[in-house]
Amino acid sequence: MNPQQIVEAVLFASDAPLTADEIARADETLDEDEVEAALQSLRAEYDDAHRAFEVVELAEGYQILTRSEFASYLERFDNVPRPSKLSGPALETLAIIAYRQPLGRLEVEYIRGVGASGVIRTLQERRLIDVVARGEGLGRPLLYGTTQHFLEHFGFRTLEDLPRPEELPIVLRDRMPLGLDAGEDAEDGRDPQDEADEDDRPPAPDVEGAPESGEERP
Amino acid sequence: MDLTVSGAAPERTGTFLVEIERFQGPLDLLLHLIRTQDIDVLDIPIARITDQFLKAIQGLAAHDLDGAGEFLEMAATLVRIKAQMLLPRPSDDDDEDPRAELVRRLLEYEQIREVTHRLRVSEAERGRRFGKGYVPVRPKRPAVEAPLETTWDEVYEAALGVELPIPRDRRHRVTARTVSMEEKAVLILDALKGTTRVEFTRLLEGFAERMHGVMTLLAGLELTRRRLLLLRQTRPFADLWIYRREDEEEGDAATGGGDPFGDGLTEAAEASSLSEDPDMPIPEPDEGAQA
Numbered sequence: 001m002n003p004q005q006i007v008e009a010v011l012f013a014s015d016a017p018l019t020a021d022e023i024a025r026a027d028e029t030l031d032e033d034e035v036e037a038a039l040q041s042l043r044a045e046y047d048d049a050h051r052a053f054e055v056v057e058l059a060e061g062y063q064i065l066t067r068s069e070f071a072s073y074l075e076r077f078d079n080v081p082r083p084s085k086l087s088g089p090a091l092e093t094l095a096i097i098a099y100r101q102p103l104g105r106l107e108v109e110y111i112r113g114v115g116a117s118g119v120i121r122t123l124q125e126r127r128l129i130d131v132v133a134r135g136e137g138l139g140r141p142l143l144y145g146t147t148q149h150f151l152e153h154f155g156f157r158t159l160e161d162l163p164r165p166e167e168l169p170i171v172l173r174d175r176m177p178l179g180l181d182a183g184e185d186a187e188d189g190r191d192p193q194d195e196a197d198e199d200d201r202p203p204a205p206d207v208e209g210a211p212e213s214g215e216e217r218p
Numbered sequence: 219m220d221l222t223v224s225g226a227a228p229e230r231t232g233t234f235l236v237e238i239e240r241f242q243g244p245l246d247l248l249l250h251l252i253r254t255q256d257i258d259v260l261d262i263p264i265a266r267i268t269d270q271f272l273k274a275i276q277g278l279a280a281h282d283l284d285g286a287g288e289f290l291e292m293a294a295t296l297v298r299i300k301a302q303m304l305l306p307r308p309s310d311d312d313d314e315d316p317r318a319e320l321v322r323r324l325l326e327y328e329q330i331r332e333v334t335h336r337l338r339v340s341e342a343e344r345g346r347r348f349g350k351g352y353v354p355v356r357p358k359r360p361a362v363e364a365p366l367e368t369t370w371d372e373v374y375e376a377a378l379g380v381e382l383p384i385p386r387d388r389r390h391r392v393t394a395r396t397v398s399m400e401e402k403a404v405l406i407l408d409a410l411k412g413t414t415r416v417e418f419t420r421l422l423e424g425f426a427e428r429m430h431g432v433m434t435l436l437a438g439l440e441l442t443r444r445r446l447l448l449l450r451q452t453r454p455f456a457d458l459w460i461y462r463r464e465d466e467e468e469g470d471a472a473t474g475g476g477d478p479f480g481d482g483l484t485e486a487a488e489a490s491s492l493s494e495d496p497d498m499p500i501p502e503p504d505e506g507a508q509a
Contacts, residue, residue, distance in 0.1 A: 015350035056347065063349050071346035085341060088334070089242060095333040111326060114243035114288050154337060155344030163336045165329065 003030055007038040017061030017152060059151035060158055086128075093119045094128060098150070098162055102132045102143035120144065128153060244292030245327040247274060252324070259324055262317055264303055268296040295320065373439055377432050397429045402437035406447070410462040418458035 010018065010026045020035040039062055043055040056065045066074065086094065089112075096111050097103065108116045123129045124144075132145035146159070156162065241247040251270050252259060272293055278286040302316035402421075409416045421434050438460055441447045448461040 013350070065347035065349045068343065068346035071348075074348050085338075085345070091334045091337050091341075092242070092330060095330050095337055098337075099330075099333065111323070111330060112243060113245035113292065113323075113327065153344065154340040155347070156340070163333060 003027075003034050004038040004041055006030065007035055008042055011042075011055065011062060011064050014063065017058045017063040019061040022061070056155075057157045058155060059148050086126075089114075089119050090122060094123055094146070094150070097123075097129050097144050098146050098159070099165070101145035104135050104137075104141040104143050106141065108144075244271075244289045245324060247271065247289070248292065249324060249328060249331075259321055262321070264296065264300045264317060268293075268300050271296055370439065370443060374436070377436060380428065380432055397427075397433045399433050399437045399440065402430075402434045403441055406434070406438055406441060406460060410447075410460065413462075415459050415461045418460060421460075 006026050007023055007030075010023050020032045020039065023035045023039075024030040024032050039055055046054050052070050053064050053066045056063055058065075092112060093108055093116055096108050100107065100111075105116055105120055108120070120129070124131075127147055127149040129144045129150065130147050131142045133143040135141040135143050150156075151158065151161075241250065248267070248271060251257075251267055251274075252262065257263065257267070275286070275289045275293060278289055299316045299320060405421060406416075409421060418434070418438070422431050425431070425434075438447060438449055442449050446463055448463050450459045450461060451457070
Protein backbone atom coordinates (compact mmCIF):
# COMPACT_ATOMS: atom_id res chain seq x y z
CA MET A 1 0.00 0.00 0.00
CA ASN A 2 1.74 3.16 -1.08
CA PRO A 3 0.81 6.59 0.33
CA GLN A 4 -0.87 7.64 -2.87
CA GLN A 5 -3.24 4.70 -2.75
CA ILE A 6 -4.14 5.39 0.86
CA VAL A 7 -4.82 9.04 0.11
CA GLU A 8 -6.91 8.03 -2.89
CA ALA A 9 -8.96 5.59 -0.83
CA VAL A 10 -9.66 8.17 1.86
CA LEU A 11 -10.62 10.85 -0.65
CA PHE A 12 -12.75 8.45 -2.64
CA ALA A 13 -14.78 7.42 0.39
CA SER A 14 -15.32 10.95 1.70
CA ASP A 15 -18.37 12.98 0.82
CA ALA A 16 -16.85 16.22 2.12
CA PRO A 17 -13.52 17.99 1.68
CA LEU A 18 -10.69 16.71 3.88
CA THR A 19 -7.58 18.64 4.86
CA ALA A 20 -4.14 17.10 4.30
CA ASP A 21 -3.88 16.79 8.06
CA GLU A 22 -7.11 14.85 8.26
CA ILE A 23 -6.05 12.55 5.44
CA ALA A 24 -2.75 11.90 7.21
CA ARG A 25 -4.65 10.38 10.12
CA ALA A 26 -5.40 7.37 7.95
CA ASP A 27 -2.01 5.87 8.67
CA GLU A 28 0.81 6.43 11.19
CA THR A 29 3.40 6.45 8.46
CA LEU A 30 1.80 9.40 6.69
CA ASP A 31 2.56 13.03 7.36
CA GLU A 32 1.08 16.17 5.90
CA ASP A 33 3.90 16.68 3.38
CA GLU A 34 3.57 13.16 2.07
CA VAL A 35 -0.15 13.61 1.71
CA GLU A 36 0.36 16.86 -0.20
CA ALA A 37 2.82 15.13 -2.49
CA ALA A 38 0.47 12.21 -3.00
CA LEU A 39 -2.36 14.61 -3.77
CA GLN A 40 -0.25 16.30 -6.43
CA SER A 41 0.61 13.04 -8.15
CA LEU A 42 -2.99 11.84 -7.90
CA ARG A 43 -4.13 15.03 -9.51
CA ALA A 44 -1.59 14.66 -12.31
CA GLU A 45 -2.58 11.04 -12.79
CA TYR A 46 -6.28 11.90 -13.12
CA ASP A 47 -5.48 14.68 -15.55
CA ASP A 48 -3.22 12.53 -17.71
CA ALA A 49 -5.73 9.71 -17.80
CA HIS A 50 -8.58 12.10 -18.59
CA ARG A 51 -10.62 10.81 -15.71
CA ALA A 52 -14.14 12.20 -15.38
CA PHE A 53 -13.28 13.39 -11.89
CA GLU A 54 -10.45 15.35 -10.34
CA VAL A 55 -8.94 16.30 -7.02
CA VAL A 56 -10.34 19.72 -6.20
CA GLU A 57 -9.06 22.12 -3.55
CA LEU A 58 -12.11 23.16 -1.67
CA ALA A 59 -12.95 24.68 1.71
CA GLU A 60 -9.38 24.40 2.97
CA GLY A 61 -9.28 20.75 1.99
CA TYR A 62 -9.46 18.35 -0.90
CA GLN A 63 -12.33 16.45 -2.44
CA ILE A 64 -12.82 14.29 -5.49
CA LEU A 65 -15.44 15.90 -7.70
CA THR A 66 -16.62 15.17 -11.20
CA ARG A 67 -15.37 17.58 -13.82
CA SER A 68 -17.89 20.23 -14.71
CA GLU A 69 -18.19 19.16 -18.32
CA PHE A 70 -20.07 16.09 -17.16
CA ALA A 71 -22.71 18.15 -15.38
CA SER A 72 -25.29 17.77 -18.12
CA TYR A 73 -25.19 13.99 -17.84
CA LEU A 74 -25.49 13.91 -14.08
CA GLU A 75 -28.16 16.56 -13.97
CA ARG A 76 -30.57 14.23 -15.68
CA PHE A 77 -30.92 12.33 -12.44
CA ASP A 78 -32.88 14.09 -9.80
CA ASN A 79 -31.25 12.09 -7.03
CA VAL A 80 -27.82 13.61 -7.57
CA PRO A 81 -27.02 15.60 -4.44
CA ARG A 82 -27.47 19.20 -5.39
CA PRO A 83 -27.96 22.06 -2.98
CA SER A 84 -30.75 24.36 -4.03
CA LYS A 85 -29.71 27.77 -5.29
CA LEU A 86 -29.91 30.71 -2.95
CA SER A 87 -32.40 33.52 -3.50
CA GLY A 88 -31.33 37.04 -4.41
CA PRO A 89 -31.81 38.51 -0.92
CA ALA A 90 -30.04 35.50 0.62
CA LEU A 91 -27.02 35.92 -1.67
CA GLU A 92 -26.92 39.64 -1.04
CA THR A 93 -26.97 39.13 2.71
CA LEU A 94 -24.35 36.43 2.45
CA ALA A 95 -22.13 38.73 0.39
CA ILE A 96 -22.31 41.38 3.08
CA ILE A 97 -21.52 38.91 5.83
CA ALA A 98 -18.68 37.32 3.87
CA TYR A 99 -16.92 40.65 3.44
CA ARG A 100 -17.68 42.30 6.74
CA GLN A 101 -17.59 39.40 9.16
CA PRO A 102 -18.04 39.36 12.01
CA LEU A 103 -21.03 41.65 12.01
CA GLY A 104 -24.50 41.91 13.46
CA ARG A 105 -27.94 41.89 11.94
CA LEU A 106 -28.44 45.64 12.27
CA GLU A 107 -25.36 46.41 10.24
CA VAL A 108 -26.51 44.00 7.52
CA GLU A 109 -29.85 45.78 7.49
CA TYR A 110 -28.24 49.19 7.25
CA ILE A 111 -26.14 48.14 4.26
CA ARG A 112 -29.05 46.49 2.46
CA GLY A 113 -31.58 49.10 3.50
CA VAL A 114 -34.10 46.38 4.38
CA GLY A 115 -34.78 43.97 7.22
CA ALA A 116 -32.69 40.81 7.32
CA SER A 117 -33.80 38.65 10.23
CA GLY A 118 -35.66 36.11 8.07
CA VAL A 119 -32.83 35.81 5.58
CA ILE A 120 -30.26 35.45 8.34
CA ARG A 121 -32.26 32.63 9.89
CA THR A 122 -32.46 30.86 6.53
CA LEU A 123 -28.72 31.20 5.97
CA GLN A 124 -28.08 29.86 9.44
CA GLU A 125 -30.37 26.89 8.84
CA ARG A 126 -28.49 26.15 5.67
CA ARG A 127 -25.23 26.25 7.66
CA LEU A 128 -23.78 28.99 5.43
CA ILE A 129 -23.34 31.39 8.33
CA ASP A 130 -23.15 31.00 12.07
CA VAL A 131 -22.88 33.10 15.17
CA VAL A 132 -19.16 33.64 15.68
CA ALA A 133 -19.06 36.21 18.45
CA ARG A 134 -21.03 38.72 20.45
CA GLY A 135 -20.67 42.42 19.85
CA GLU A 136 -19.64 44.97 22.44
CA GLY A 137 -22.59 47.24 21.84
CA LEU A 138 -25.89 47.54 23.59
CA GLY A 139 -27.47 44.15 24.24
CA ARG A 140 -24.29 42.35 23.14
CA PRO A 141 -25.69 41.57 19.68
CA LEU A 142 -24.92 38.30 17.92
CA LEU A 143 -22.23 38.63 15.29
CA TYR A 144 -22.32 36.40 12.25
CA GLY A 145 -19.60 34.96 10.04
CA THR A 146 -19.41 32.49 7.19
CA THR A 147 -18.81 28.77 7.74
CA GLN A 148 -16.75 26.03 6.16
CA HIS A 149 -19.91 24.99 4.37
CA PHE A 150 -20.07 28.44 2.79
CA LEU A 151 -16.70 27.77 1.13
CA GLU A 152 -17.93 24.39 -0.05
CA HIS A 153 -21.15 25.79 -1.44
CA PHE A 154 -19.35 28.34 -3.62
CA GLY A 155 -16.34 26.21 -4.44
CA PHE A 156 -13.84 28.46 -2.65
CA ARG A 157 -10.61 27.21 -1.13
CA THR A 158 -10.48 29.97 1.46
CA LEU A 159 -12.09 33.34 2.01
CA GLU A 160 -9.19 34.74 -0.03
CA ASP A 161 -10.97 33.39 -3.10
CA LEU A 162 -13.75 35.93 -2.70
CA PRO A 163 -13.49 38.62 -5.35
CA ARG A 164 -11.34 41.44 -3.97
CA PRO A 165 -13.20 44.72 -3.51
CA GLU A 166 -10.64 46.57 -5.62
CA GLU A 167 -11.28 44.22 -8.55
CA LEU A 168 -14.91 45.14 -8.68
CA PRO A 169 -15.88 47.43 -11.52
CA ILE A 170 -17.75 49.95 -9.45
CA VAL A 171 -18.32 52.97 -11.54
CA LEU A 172 -16.84 56.26 -10.37
CA ARG A 173 -14.79 54.66 -7.68
CA ASP A 174 -11.69 56.59 -8.67
CA ARG A 175 -13.19 60.02 -8.23
CA MET A 176 -13.75 60.81 -4.60
CA PRO A 177 -14.77 64.37 -4.01
CA LEU A 178 -17.38 65.33 -1.45
CA GLY A 179 -15.13 64.51 1.46
CA LEU A 180 -15.88 60.86 0.91
CA ASP A 181 -12.42 59.79 1.97
CA ALA A 182 -12.79 61.43 5.32
CA GLY A 183 -16.21 59.90 5.70
CA GLU A 184 -14.96 56.44 5.01
CA ASP A 185 -12.03 56.72 7.35
CA ALA A 186 -14.25 57.86 10.14
CA GLU A 187 -16.55 54.92 9.42
CA ASP A 188 -13.77 52.36 9.51
CA GLY A 189 -12.44 53.58 12.78
CA ARG A 190 -15.68 52.92 14.54
CA ASP A 191 -17.03 49.80 16.06
CA PRO A 192 -19.67 48.73 13.58
CA GLN A 193 -21.94 47.70 16.40
CA ASP A 194 -22.04 51.13 17.97
CA GLU A 195 -23.25 52.44 14.71
CA ALA A 196 -25.81 49.73 14.21
CA ASP A 197 -27.24 50.04 17.67
CA GLU A 198 -28.10 53.64 17.19
CA ASP A 199 -30.41 52.90 14.34
CA ASP A 200 -33.02 50.86 16.06
CA ARG A 201 -32.85 51.65 19.73
CA PRO A 202 -33.71 54.63 21.84
CA PRO A 203 -30.64 56.79 22.17
CA ALA A 204 -28.26 55.62 24.83
CA PRO A 205 -27.36 58.28 27.42
CA ASP A 206 -23.86 58.68 26.04
CA VAL A 207 -22.63 57.27 22.79
CA GLU A 208 -18.97 57.88 22.44
CA GLY A 209 -16.96 57.61 19.25
CA ALA A 210 -19.73 58.38 16.78
CA PRO A 211 -20.20 62.11 16.86
CA GLU A 212 -21.55 62.67 13.37
CA SER A 213 -23.80 59.65 13.03
CA GLY A 214 -26.78 61.20 14.74
CA GLU A 215 -27.02 63.92 12.21
CA GLU A 216 -26.36 61.66 9.26
CA ARG A 217 -29.22 59.34 9.97
CA PRO A 218 -32.55 60.54 11.21
CA MET B 219 -37.01 41.90 3.53
CA ASP B 220 -38.36 41.56 0.06
CA LEU B 221 -40.89 44.00 -0.99
CA THR B 222 -43.85 42.17 -2.33
CA VAL B 223 -46.63 44.45 -3.25
CA SER B 224 -49.44 42.94 -5.17
CA GLY B 225 -51.56 44.92 -7.50
CA ALA B 226 -49.64 48.14 -7.19
CA ALA B 227 -49.88 49.88 -10.52
CA PRO B 228 -46.59 50.94 -12.06
CA GLU B 229 -45.94 54.60 -11.36
CA ARG B 230 -44.72 56.99 -13.96
CA THR B 231 -41.90 59.08 -12.63
CA GLY B 232 -41.07 61.52 -15.30
CA THR B 233 -40.20 59.33 -18.23
CA PHE B 234 -39.56 56.34 -16.02
CA LEU B 235 -41.83 53.45 -15.50
CA VAL B 236 -41.05 52.07 -12.09
CA GLU B 237 -42.52 48.85 -10.85
CA ILE B 238 -41.90 48.95 -7.17
CA GLU B 239 -42.26 45.17 -6.78
CA ARG B 240 -39.06 44.64 -8.68
CA PHE B 241 -36.91 46.28 -6.08
CA GLN B 242 -35.32 44.65 -3.10
CA GLY B 243 -35.43 47.80 -1.06
CA PRO B 244 -35.04 51.56 -1.08
CA LEU B 245 -31.35 51.48 -2.01
CA ASP B 246 -32.11 49.25 -4.96
CA LEU B 247 -34.79 51.65 -6.16
CA LEU B 248 -32.56 54.66 -5.66
CA LEU B 249 -29.71 53.06 -7.59
CA HIS B 250 -32.10 52.22 -10.38
CA LEU B 251 -33.26 55.82 -10.64
CA ILE B 252 -29.67 57.05 -10.67
CA ARG B 253 -28.24 54.50 -13.09
CA THR B 254 -31.05 54.59 -15.64
CA GLN B 255 -30.76 58.35 -15.92
CA ASP B 256 -26.98 58.37 -16.19
CA ILE B 257 -26.68 60.47 -13.11
CA ASP B 258 -23.28 60.99 -11.52
CA VAL B 259 -23.56 59.33 -8.12
CA LEU B 260 -21.19 61.87 -6.69
CA ASP B 261 -23.40 64.72 -7.78
CA ILE B 262 -26.95 63.58 -7.32
CA PRO B 263 -29.62 66.13 -8.23
CA ILE B 264 -31.31 65.48 -4.94
CA ALA B 265 -34.53 67.42 -5.60
CA ARG B 266 -35.27 65.54 -8.81
CA ILE B 267 -34.38 62.16 -7.38
CA THR B 268 -36.44 62.80 -4.26
CA ASP B 269 -39.50 63.62 -6.36
CA GLN B 270 -39.06 60.52 -8.46
CA PHE B 271 -38.54 58.38 -5.40
CA LEU B 272 -41.66 59.70 -3.70
CA LYS B 273 -43.73 59.15 -6.82
CA ALA B 274 -42.46 55.60 -7.15
CA ILE B 275 -43.47 54.67 -3.64
CA GLN B 276 -46.88 56.29 -3.74
CA GLY B 277 -49.58 53.96 -2.50
CA LEU B 278 -47.04 51.59 -1.06
CA ALA B 279 -48.05 52.01 2.57
CA ALA B 280 -51.58 50.91 1.79
CA HIS B 281 -50.36 47.55 0.54
CA ASP B 282 -47.51 46.57 2.76
CA LEU B 283 -46.84 48.64 5.81
CA ASP B 284 -43.87 46.55 6.80
CA GLY B 285 -42.00 46.92 3.54
CA ALA B 286 -43.18 50.48 3.15
CA GLY B 287 -41.45 51.53 6.34
CA GLU B 288 -38.06 50.96 4.81
CA PHE B 289 -38.96 53.04 1.76
CA LEU B 290 -40.49 55.78 3.88
CA GLU B 291 -37.35 56.00 5.99
CA MET B 292 -35.32 56.54 2.86
CA ALA B 293 -37.84 59.12 1.63
CA ALA B 294 -37.40 61.00 4.88
CA THR B 295 -33.63 60.91 4.49
CA LEU B 296 -33.91 62.26 0.94
CA VAL B 297 -36.20 65.07 1.99
CA ARG B 298 -33.86 66.02 4.81
CA ILE B 299 -30.86 66.07 2.48
CA LYS B 300 -32.83 68.14 0.01
CA ALA B 301 -33.58 70.66 2.76
CA GLN B 302 -29.96 70.74 3.91
CA MET B 303 -28.80 71.39 0.36
CA LEU B 304 -30.93 74.52 0.28
CA LEU B 305 -29.32 75.93 3.38
CA PRO B 306 -26.15 77.93 2.93
CA ARG B 307 -23.13 75.96 4.10
CA PRO B 308 -19.92 77.32 5.46
CA SER B 309 -17.25 76.49 2.94
CA ASP B 310 -14.68 75.07 5.35
CA ASP B 311 -13.59 71.51 4.72
CA ASP B 312 -14.93 70.03 7.93
CA ASP B 313 -18.46 70.31 6.82
CA GLU B 314 -19.46 67.30 4.75
CA ASP B 315 -21.75 67.49 1.80
CA PRO B 316 -25.18 66.43 3.12
CA ARG B 317 -25.27 63.75 0.42
CA ALA B 318 -21.98 62.14 1.41
CA GLU B 319 -23.35 59.44 3.68
CA LEU B 320 -26.05 58.51 1.18
CA VAL B 321 -23.49 58.30 -1.62
CA ARG B 322 -21.27 56.11 0.51
CA ARG B 323 -24.19 53.77 1.19
CA LEU B 324 -25.17 53.68 -2.47
CA LEU B 325 -21.66 52.83 -3.63
CA GLU B 326 -21.32 50.22 -0.94
CA TYR B 327 -24.64 48.70 -1.88
CA GLU B 328 -23.69 48.68 -5.54
CA GLN B 329 -20.48 46.92 -4.66
CA ILE B 330 -22.39 44.33 -2.66
CA ARG B 331 -24.66 43.78 -5.64
CA GLU B 332 -21.65 43.12 -7.83
CA VAL B 333 -20.28 40.66 -5.28
CA THR B 334 -23.70 39.03 -5.13
CA HIS B 335 -23.56 38.55 -8.87
CA ARG B 336 -20.11 36.97 -8.63
CA LEU B 337 -21.27 34.67 -5.86
CA ARG B 338 -24.13 33.55 -8.04
CA VAL B 339 -21.66 32.67 -10.79
CA SER B 340 -19.43 30.76 -8.36
CA GLU B 341 -22.43 28.93 -6.98
CA ALA B 342 -23.45 27.86 -10.49
CA GLU B 343 -19.93 26.70 -11.34
CA ARG B 344 -19.65 24.74 -8.14
CA GLY B 345 -23.07 23.25 -8.86
CA ARG B 346 -21.69 21.65 -12.00
CA ARG B 347 -19.30 19.42 -10.08
CA PHE B 348 -20.52 16.48 -8.10
CA GLY B 349 -18.97 14.64 -5.21
CA LYS B 350 -19.83 11.48 -3.42
CA GLY B 351 -23.40 11.04 -2.44
CA TYR B 352 -24.62 10.17 -5.88
CA VAL B 353 -27.27 7.50 -5.59
CA PRO B 354 -28.02 5.14 -8.46
CA VAL B 355 -31.26 5.80 -10.23
CA ARG B 356 -34.36 4.22 -8.84
CA PRO B 357 -37.78 4.42 -10.35
CA LYS B 358 -39.19 7.73 -9.35
CA ARG B 359 -42.08 7.51 -6.98
CA PRO B 360 -44.42 10.32 -7.86
CA ALA B 361 -45.44 12.46 -4.94
CA VAL B 362 -49.01 11.45 -4.31
CA GLU B 363 -50.89 14.48 -3.21
CA ALA B 364 -54.31 13.57 -4.57
CA PRO B 365 -56.95 12.38 -2.12
CA LEU B 366 -57.41 8.66 -1.90
CA GLU B 367 -60.01 7.61 -4.40
CA THR B 368 -60.96 4.04 -4.43
CA THR B 369 -63.88 1.70 -4.39
CA TRP B 370 -64.66 -1.17 -2.13
CA ASP B 371 -63.98 -3.61 -4.94
CA GLU B 372 -60.53 -2.21 -5.54
CA VAL B 373 -59.62 -2.35 -1.87
CA TYR B 374 -60.85 -5.92 -1.69
CA GLU B 375 -58.85 -6.88 -4.72
CA ALA B 376 -55.74 -5.17 -3.38
CA ALA B 377 -56.14 -6.88 -0.03
CA LEU B 378 -56.25 -10.24 -1.75
CA GLY B 379 -53.14 -9.34 -3.66
CA VAL B 380 -51.08 -8.78 -0.52
CA GLU B 381 -48.22 -11.21 -0.66
CA LEU B 382 -47.05 -12.49 2.63
CA PRO B 383 -43.34 -12.95 3.03
CA ILE B 384 -43.33 -16.68 3.64
CA PRO B 385 -40.03 -18.10 4.80
CA ARG B 386 -38.70 -20.64 2.36
CA ASP B 387 -38.60 -23.61 4.68
CA ARG B 388 -42.23 -23.16 5.59
CA ARG B 389 -43.58 -22.69 2.16
CA HIS B 390 -45.31 -26.04 2.02
CA ARG B 391 -47.17 -25.60 5.25
CA VAL B 392 -50.75 -24.54 4.83
CA THR B 393 -52.01 -22.63 7.77
CA ALA B 394 -55.72 -22.76 7.98
CA ARG B 395 -55.88 -19.90 10.38
CA THR B 396 -59.05 -17.99 10.07
CA VAL B 397 -59.21 -14.43 11.11
CA SER B 398 -62.78 -13.40 10.82
CA MET B 399 -63.86 -9.96 9.85
CA GLU B 400 -66.71 -10.04 12.36
CA GLU B 401 -64.19 -10.56 15.12
CA LYS B 402 -62.26 -7.53 13.96
CA ALA B 403 -65.42 -5.46 13.60
CA VAL B 404 -66.22 -6.22 17.23
CA LEU B 405 -62.66 -5.29 18.18
CA ILE B 406 -62.97 -1.93 16.47
CA LEU B 407 -66.35 -1.13 17.96
CA ASP B 408 -65.15 -2.17 21.40
CA ALA B 409 -62.11 0.05 21.08
CA LEU B 410 -64.34 2.97 20.20
CA LYS B 411 -66.69 2.49 23.13
CA GLY B 412 -64.90 4.79 25.53
CA THR B 413 -63.42 7.17 23.00
CA THR B 414 -64.22 8.95 19.77
CA ARG B 415 -61.22 7.81 17.80
CA VAL B 416 -58.56 5.16 17.77
CA GLU B 417 -55.40 4.75 15.74
CA PHE B 418 -55.49 1.86 13.32
CA THR B 419 -52.13 0.49 14.45
CA ARG B 420 -53.38 0.32 18.05
CA LEU B 421 -55.84 -2.31 16.92
CA LEU B 422 -53.00 -4.46 15.59
CA GLU B 423 -51.12 -4.60 18.85
CA GLY B 424 -50.61 -8.17 19.90
CA PHE B 425 -51.31 -9.59 16.45
CA ALA B 426 -48.17 -10.50 14.59
CA GLU B 427 -49.55 -11.80 11.34
CA ARG B 428 -50.33 -9.59 8.43
CA MET B 429 -53.73 -11.18 7.93
CA HIS B 430 -54.86 -9.49 11.14
CA GLY B 431 -53.99 -6.15 9.65
CA VAL B 432 -55.76 -6.95 6.42
CA MET B 433 -58.88 -8.15 8.19
CA THR B 434 -58.92 -5.19 10.57
CA LEU B 435 -58.71 -2.84 7.60
CA LEU B 436 -61.46 -4.70 5.76
CA ALA B 437 -63.64 -4.66 8.86
CA GLY B 438 -62.99 -0.95 9.24
CA LEU B 439 -63.95 -0.31 5.65
CA GLU B 440 -67.04 -2.44 5.97
CA LEU B 441 -68.17 -0.60 9.12
CA THR B 442 -67.49 2.64 7.32
CA ARG B 443 -69.67 1.52 4.48
CA ARG B 444 -72.39 0.85 6.99
CA ARG B 445 -71.88 4.39 8.20
CA LEU B 446 -70.77 3.40 11.67
CA LEU B 447 -67.24 4.78 11.35
CA LEU B 448 -65.12 7.34 9.62
CA LEU B 449 -61.60 6.58 8.49
CA ARG B 450 -59.19 9.46 8.25
CA GLN B 451 -55.72 9.71 6.89
CA THR B 452 -54.02 13.05 6.42
CA ARG B 453 -51.97 11.87 3.46
CA PRO B 454 -50.97 8.60 1.81
CA PHE B 455 -48.97 6.37 4.18
CA ALA B 456 -49.77 8.56 7.18
CA ASP B 457 -51.32 7.09 10.30
CA LEU B 458 -54.85 5.92 9.80
CA TRP B 459 -57.38 6.99 12.42
CA ILE B 460 -60.73 5.40 13.01
CA TYR B 461 -63.47 7.70 14.28
CA ARG B 462 -66.77 6.77 15.82
CA ARG B 463 -69.56 8.18 13.77
CA GLU B 464 -72.20 9.93 15.83
CA ASP B 465 -75.71 9.59 14.46
CA GLU B 466 -76.58 13.22 14.93
CA GLU B 467 -73.67 14.51 12.87
CA GLU B 468 -74.16 11.99 10.14
CA GLY B 469 -75.36 14.42 7.50
CA ASP B 470 -72.59 16.82 8.30
CA ALA B 471 -69.80 14.32 8.26
CA ALA B 472 -70.84 12.76 5.01
CA THR B 473 -70.31 16.02 3.18
CA GLY B 474 -67.00 16.66 4.82
CA GLY B 475 -68.45 19.54 6.80
CA GLY B 476 -67.65 17.74 10.01
CA ASP B 477 -63.97 17.57 9.24
CA PRO B 478 -62.50 18.31 12.63
CA PHE B 479 -59.13 19.34 11.29
CA GLY B 480 -60.51 21.47 8.52
CA ASP B 481 -57.46 20.91 6.37
CA GLY B 482 -58.83 18.74 3.64
CA LEU B 483 -58.14 15.36 5.16
CA THR B 484 -58.69 12.44 2.95
CA GLU B 485 -61.90 10.74 3.75
CA ALA B 486 -61.73 7.11 2.98
CA ALA B 487 -65.24 6.95 4.30
CA GLU B 488 -66.62 8.90 1.40
CA ALA B 489 -64.52 7.04 -1.07
CA SER B 490 -65.62 3.68 0.10
CA SER B 491 -69.25 4.66 0.19
CA LEU B 492 -69.02 5.28 -3.52
CA SER B 493 -69.48 1.59 -3.92
CA GLU B 494 -72.40 1.18 -6.27
CA ASP B 495 -74.39 -1.42 -4.47
CA PRO B 496 -75.02 -0.55 -0.85
CA ASP B 497 -76.32 -4.01 -0.17
CA MET B 498 -73.29 -5.80 -1.45
CA PRO B 499 -72.83 -8.81 0.78
CA ILE B 500 -69.82 -9.02 2.99
CA PRO B 501 -67.32 -10.95 0.95
CA GLU B 502 -65.59 -13.95 2.34
CA PRO B 503 -61.96 -13.04 1.96
CA ASP B 504 -60.64 -16.05 3.87
CA GLU B 505 -61.44 -18.27 0.99
CA GLY B 506 -59.87 -16.03 -1.58
CA ALA B 507 -56.77 -15.30 0.41
CA GLN B 508 -55.81 -18.89 0.51
CA ALA B 509 -56.76 -19.69 -3.04
